[in-house]
Amino acid sequence: MKISIATWNVNSVRAHLSTIEQFLAARQPDVLCLQEIKVTNDIFPLDLFNQHGYVHHALHGQKAYHGVAIFAKAAVPLEQVVRKDWCGIEQARHVYCTLPGGVELHNFYVPAGGDKPDVENNEKFRHKLDFMTDVSAWFKRRKKKENRFVLVGDLNVAPLESDVWNHKQLLRVVSHTPVEVEHMAAWYASHDWVDAVRHFVPEDEKIFSWWSYRSPNWETSDKGRRLDHIWVTPTLAPGLAGVEIVKSARGFAPASDHVPVIVELSI
DNA sequence: ATGCCGTATGATATACGA
Numbered sequence: 001m002k003i004s005i006a007t008w009n010v011n012s013v014r015a016h017l018s019t020i021e022q023f024l025a026a027r028q029p030d031v032l033c034l035q036e037i038k039v040t041n042d043i044f045p046l047d048l049f050n051q052h053g054y055v056h057h058a059l060h061g062q063k064a065y066h067g068v069a070i071f072a073k074a075a076v077p078l079e080q081v082v083r084k085d086w087c088g089i090e091q092a093r094h095v096y097c098t099l100p101g102g103v104e105l106h107n108f109y110v111p112a113g114g115d116k117p118d119v120e121n122n123e124k125f126r127h128k129l130d131f132m133t134d135v136s137a138w139f140k141r142r143k144k145k146e147n148r149f150v151l152v153g154d155l156n157v158a159p160l161e162s163d164v165w166n167h168k169q170l171l172r173v174v175s176h177t178p179v180e181v182e183h184m185a186a187w188y189a190s191h192d193w194v195d196a197v198r199h200f201v202p203e204d205e206k207i208f209s210w211w212s213y214r215s216p217n218w219e220t221s222d223k224g225r226r227l228d229h230i231w232v233t234p235t236l237a238p239g240l241a242g243v244e245i246v247k248s249a250r251g252f253a254p255a256s257d258h259v260p261v262i263v264e265l266s267i
Numbered sequence: 268a269t270g271c272c273g274t275a276t277g278a279t280a281t282a283c284g285a
Contacts, residue, residue, distance in 0.1 A: 011284085012274055036284090038275070064275050065283075112285050124283095156285070175285050212285075213272040227285080257273080257284085 001100065002241065002266045003030040003076060007107070007152035007228055008249075009210075009258035012038040013069075017048055019252040024052040027246070029262055030073050031099070035109040035154040037067035044069070060095040067092045068107045068153070076100060087130050094135075101148070103236070103267045108135070108153035117177040125174065128156070132183040139190040148267070149191065151231040154258060157184045160198075162206045163226035175225055193231040196263045197243050209245055210258045218250060230263045239266030 006029035010016050013034065024032070032054060037044070041059040049057065054071035060083040061067035072078050078097040086094065096106040111131055114124030139149075157180045161167040170176040188195070201207050208224025215221050232240065241264040249259040 015274060036274095112283080114283090115285080173285075210285085214270080216271080225285080254273085 001075075002239075002264065003099075004262055004264050005029060005031040005033065005105070005150060005152065005230070006260045006262045007033040007035070007154075007230060008260040009035040009109070009154040009228060009256060011036050011256040011258065014039055014045060016254060016256055017045060019249070019255060021048055021052070022252060023246070023249060023260060024049075024054075027260075027262065028052070028073075030076050031105065032071040033105070033107040033152050034069045034071075035067075035107070035258075036065075037061050037069050038064060039067060058095050058097050060092045062090070062092040065091070066109055068095045068109050070095055070097055070105065070107050072099075078105075086134050087127060089127070093131070099150075099267060101267050103148045103150060106149065106151040106153070108151065108155060110154065110156040112156050113174045113180070115174065117172060117174050117179065128174075129179065129183050132157075132180075132187050136183075136187040136190040139187070143191050146235060147191065147233050148235050149233045150236065150263075150265075150267075151193065151229075152261075152263075153229065154227055155184065155229045156227050157181065158225040158227055159184050159188075160203060160226075162204055163208070165206070165208070165223040165225070170225075175227060188231070192234050194234060194237040194240075196230040196232055196240055196265070197226070197245070197261065199237070199240055200243050207245060208247075209261055211250055213257050228258055228261050230261055232263075232265065236265060236267065241265055
């Protein structure tokens with residue numbers, strides 16, 4: 001079956017309900033993966049999602065910060081839901097489940113990493129690198145040629161020069177430092193992942209999924225970064241049918257600082 | 268080096284985002 005999967009860091013599901021509704025009404029992805037829902041499971045606003053046909057839910061939220069969730073239409077039941085913690089820290093950054101056909105779908109919210117790219121003096125940056133190291137080792141242990149995995153989320157790293165508005169200016173800025181890019185490369189190699197967006201968009205073409213709130217004229221200055229990713233294992237790569245970064249969502253009011261990324265693929 | 272903006276919280280200032 002051919003399905004569409006969207007990933008979106010919504011920066012609080014409750015603060016951006018109308019924006020989410022606008023996106024769902026327009027695009028109707030079969031599967032929706034959210035990050036930074038910033039709400040506990042017991043008070044998650046499920047009604048909106050049910051009204052738009054997302055009858056399957058896999059919530060992994062917590063109070064105020066972080067939190068991830070997966071939603072799907074009736075035809076795409078979500079089975080074997082797992083809410084996983086990493087580095088011994090309970091921050092609701094990973095939920096995964098099985099889609100029809102045995103495809104395992106992983107939804108991640110990688111730690112942002114704080115201000116300074118310094119593992120000695122910034123515990124958040126240390127956590128970010130450790131998180132990627134541990135996740136990489138886990139996928140490497142589970143690696144099998146026949147595995148059909150999809151990995152999406154706000155990975156908080158822009159790996160390529162063309163994933164940021166200015167490579168040189170961002171070399172010492174968290175999200176694009178060489179040590180982060182190395183950790184992401186190890187993760188990418190852990191299961192021979194295929195970057196679905198770069199599968200279709202040439203590597204020298206700038207493409208972003210995030211624009212800071214601190215730039216009032218985000219569109220004209222266009223100082224973005226590509227922090228939101230969709231990867232698939234090699235067995236699924238021949239089924240990739242297209243990707244889209246929904247840049248228009250950055251202009252919604254109120255807007256998240258991230259926009260949805262959508263993949264179409266056969267599973 | 269700082270602020271810029273936005274969200275959440277036992278809030279009216281502070282932590283966090285990246």
